[in-house]
Amino acid sequence: xxxxxxxxxxxxxxxxxxxxxxxxxxxxxxxxxxxxxxxxxxxxxxxxxxxxxxxxxxxxxxxxxxxxxxxxxxxxxxxxxxxxxxxxxxxxxxxxxxxxxxxxxxxxxxxxxxxxxxxxxxxxxxxxxxxxxxxxxxxxxxxxxxxxxxxxxxxxxxxxxxxxxxxxxxxxxxxxxxxxxxxxxxxxxxxxxxxxxxxxxxxxxxxxxxxxxxxxxxxxxxxxxxxxxxxxxxxxxxxxxxxxxxxxxxxxxxxxxxxxxxxxxxxxxxxxx
Amino acid sequence: xxxxxxxxxxxxxxxxxxxxxxxxxxxxxxxxxxxxxxxxxxxxxxxxxxxxxxxxxxxxxxxxxxxxxxxxxxxxxxxxxxxxxxxxxxxxxxxxxxxxxxxxxxxxxxxxxxxxxxxxxxxxxxxxxxxxxxxxxxxxxxxxxxxxxxxxxxxxxxxxxxxxxxxxxxxxxxxxxxxxxxxxxxxxxxxxxxxxxxxxxxxxxxxxxxxxxxxxxxxxxxxxxxxxxxxxxxxxxxxxxxxxxxxxxxxxxxxxxxxxxxxxxxx
Numbered sequence: 001x002x003x004x005x006x007x008x009x010x011x012x013x014x015x016x017x018x019x020x021x022x023x024x025x026x027x028x029x030x031x032x033x034x035x036x037x038x039x040x041x042x043x044x045x046x047x048x049x050x051x052x053x054x055x056x057x058x059x060x061x062x063x064x065x066x067x068x069x070x071x072x073x074x075x076x077x078x079x080x081x082x083x084x085x086x087x088x089x090x091x092x093x094x095x096x097x098x099x100x101x102x103x104x105x106x107x108x109x110x111x112x113x114x115x116x117x118x119x120x121x122x123x124x125x126x127x128x129x130x131x132x133x134x135x136x137x138x139x140x141x142x143x144x145x146x147x148x149x150x151x152x153x154x155x156x157x158x159x160x161x162x163x164x165x166x167x168x169x170x171x172x173x174x175x176x177x178x179x180x181x182x183x184x185x186x187x188x189x190x191x192x193x194x195x196x197x198x199x200x201x202x203x204x205x206x207x208x209x210x211x212x213x214x215x216x217x218x219x220x221x222x223x224x225x226x227x228x229x230x231x232x233x234x235x236x237x238x239x240x241x242x243x244x245x246x247x248x249x250x251x252x253x254x255x256x257x258x259x260x261x262x263x264x265x266x267x268x269x270x271x272x273x
Numbered sequence: 274x275x276x277x278x279x280x281x282x283x284x285x286x287x288x289x290x291x292x293x294x295x296x297x298x299x300x301x302x303x304x305x306x307x308x309x310x311x312x313x314x315x316x317x318x319x320x321x322x323x324x325x326x327x328x329x330x331x332x333x334x335x336x337x338x339x340x341x342x343x344x345x346x347x348x349x350x351x352x353x354x355x356x357x358x359x360x361x362x363x364x365x366x367x368x369x370x371x372x373x374x375x376x377x378x379x380x381x382x383x384x385x386x387x388x389x390x391x392x393x394x395x396x397x398x399x400x401x402x403x404x405x406x407x408x409x410x411x412x413x414x415x416x417x418x419x420x421x422x423x424x425x426x427x428x429x430x431x432x433x434x435x436x437x438x439x440x441x442x443x444x445x446x447x448x449x450x451x452x453x454x455x456x457x458x459x460x461x462x463x464x465x466x467x468x469x470x471x472x473x474x475x476x477x478x479x480x481x482x483x484x485x486x487x488x489x490x491x492x493x494x495x496x497x498x499x500x501x502x503x504x505x506x507x508x509x510x511x512x513x514x515x516x517x518x519x520x521x522x523x524x525x526x527x528x529x530x531x532x533x534x535x536x537x538x539x540x
Contacts, residue, residue, distance in 0.1 A: 017397050024339065070522055077529045081380070090376055092320060093368070104358060111355045119388055123521045127396065131514035138510075203358070205488030238407070244398020245517045249392035250340060255384070261347045264354040265459060272357055 022252075031251065035229045038153060042161050042225060045154040052159065059163035063125050064170060071120055071175040078116060079179030083106070083186040097191050099211030101198030104183055110208040112269075113176030114168075115260050118219030120253035121168065126227035133231025134241040142232070157228045161221065168220030172212070194203055207271025211264065218259045226252040297473045300309040301523070305497045312430050320420070321427040329432035333394045334439055339431065340393055345444040347450025348385045350459075352376050356459055368468025372457055373452040378445055378480045386444040387437065387491035389524050390501075391524045394436060395499040398429055400522040401511040402503025411504070426504070432460060433504060437492030441485055491528050498524040 087100055121145045133156060136142050187193040227248035234244040300464045311520055356372045359365075386427040405411050449471070497528065502520035506512050 008466065060420070068439055070526065072528045074525055077533045081529075081533050084536060085380060093371075106353060106358065113530075115351075120525060123388070123525050124518070127518045127521050132519060133277060135511060135514060138518070212426055229389060234418055239400070239404050240403060241510065241514055245398060246393060246396040249396055249521060250389065253389055253392055254340070254343065257347045257351070260349045261354070264351055268354050268357050272361065 003270040026249065031229070034233070035226050035251075035255075038157065038232070039221070040152070041153040042157050045151070046157045046162065047152040050150075052073065052155070055159035056162045057165075059159045060167050061260050062128070063121070063160075063163050064167035067121065067124050067163045067167075067171060070124060071117060071171055072135045072178045074120055075175035075179040076115070076182045077215055078112065079108075079182035082112070082179075083183040084190060087187065087191045091191075094098060097187075097193055098197055099200070099203075100187055100191065100193055101184070102200035102203040102256045104198075105180065105201065106203045106208055108176055108179055108183075110211045110263065111260075112179065113172045114212050114219060116217035117172045117175050118168065118215070118223065118256045118260075119253055121164070121171070121219070122223050122256055123249050125164065126223050126248045127245045127251040129224055129227040130231040130234075131241055131251045133228055134234035134244035137232060137234040137238055137244075138237055140223060152232070153228075157224065160224045160228070164224040165217065168223075169213075169216040170194075172216050205271065207267055210271070211267035214263050214267070215260065218263060222255045222259060223252045226255050276485075295314060301501060301505075303500045306335045307500055308426070308504075309493075309497055312427050315420075315423050315427050320423045321431070322424045325428035328430050330435060330474050333432045334436040334454075337390060337393055337436065337440065338443070340389060341443055342441045342447055344385055344389050345382070345447035346451035348381050348444075349373070349377060349448035350455035351477045352381055352448070353455035353459060354454050360460060360462075366460070366466055367470050367473070369456050369460065370453075370498045371473060372470075372474045373456070373467075374449060374471045374476050375480060375529040377452060378476070379536075380532075381447050382444045383441055383484045383491060384528070386488065387495065387500050387528050388441060388525065390437060391491075391495045391499075391521060391528065394433055395495040395524050396517050396521050398433065398496075398499040399503040399506075399514060399517045402426075402429075402500060403506035403516045406504055406506045407439075407509050407512060419503075419533040426500050430500060433496035433499070434489060434492035437495070439483070442489035442514055445481065445484065464519075473500065483539060486539060487532060488532050490535055494527040494531055495524045496529060 008167045046096075081106055083100070085095060086104065090097060090100065094207070133142070133152075136156075145152045145155060184195050187198050188195060230244045230247040230251060233247075234240045306367060308513050352373045356376070360369050360372070402411075405425070410423070412422050414424060429531070453464045453467045457464055500517045500522050502523065506516040508515070
């Protein structure tokens, strides 16, 4: 689809606001339809594809272990910020801070841990996948795979997809625990809420855990698929790889935010009662 | 970075790895400091290319509006969904506007806006500068006695900072709109109640300023990291990919770190 791609590369856009809007809509429609087709292919190969021993584990190491420090730092700081801001605002309305820990834990499980982990994975892993597949695309290695009657989705996307599904859940749990720990520390230091009061699990319901699990599943699937799509649509040499990387980060972050809205809304309507 | 060139055997030991990555981190942060100083001195003396600045603003700010708008509306909706259990438990429908407004203006608005723009504008900038460096276009500029900093870096730096500054205004308005609509549809809180909660006196201009200051700080961080990683790119086309990846990770870490520090400094 060179015509749709060229628009984003800064080529002369069509004149007139209506035409520009139309071009944007067509481009987005093509992109997301393409994402859908990559998803369907990946799911098909998960059932019927060639199994390469160790491929999933290797990718899980790339996605999981290499992101652990980065995610821990980010979520640690996020935990401190949220408890500090929430506590400060709570004091303006209700002086009682005994439910700070319970509210924070609920928010962490149903929203912050899956979503921020996914956004960070979208930048780190999504950019990596798009850069890798994009360079393979411009050096015609993917065409070579096709020549050998091996579908690149089967060999390249499927292991990353499975690894990302697995690692998304693991990383969300680990980084959520880090954020909870730093939040507990902040509550103790700034608001004198003891860890015993802070560790309050009473507000955490089945709905929150289901929402968290669904989000991990959806984000873990969305990031590699969306990034792989932009990797496969790379053209134009090394500069094209840079564009593909950018597109992967933007599209997968957008997918995470939109999915977050819909899954959160659905869970709220089902369990919120 | 000549100081980091060690024999491969030493890099394999865990201690060597830690040392090497710390040295790289220090080199990068130091380089960013030097770059910031060079950019600031040229900005103060107005030694920059204004045509490039306008071109970059068009490319960075104008073209990002759809992305920022979609992100903001959905972020507002997410805020309402997350505030829902607390609102329902306390029966405090009047406080929804306050809760969503506080969260959006101070935290979620600047944070999500910065993360999205770091992906779109920052990564893009690194890729462009990196490609220019590995294809020796920057050296060509020097050979023509054109200062690459005034011509390339300063316009991009100012472009990114201004983009963040302008986007936060859009984000705030659209996210509050998204929150009001979401509150009506999901929680049944009427938009009038939402508006009253928002303007009921618990929020004031300082919350908006808080978000704007954060956004500008994030802009400086995104601009510095993306330019620094772009101009230190080496190793041909694969090097550009590595630079983009490293820049995005570094600016995300920087955004969260400075979010924490700014929250403390001005609250």
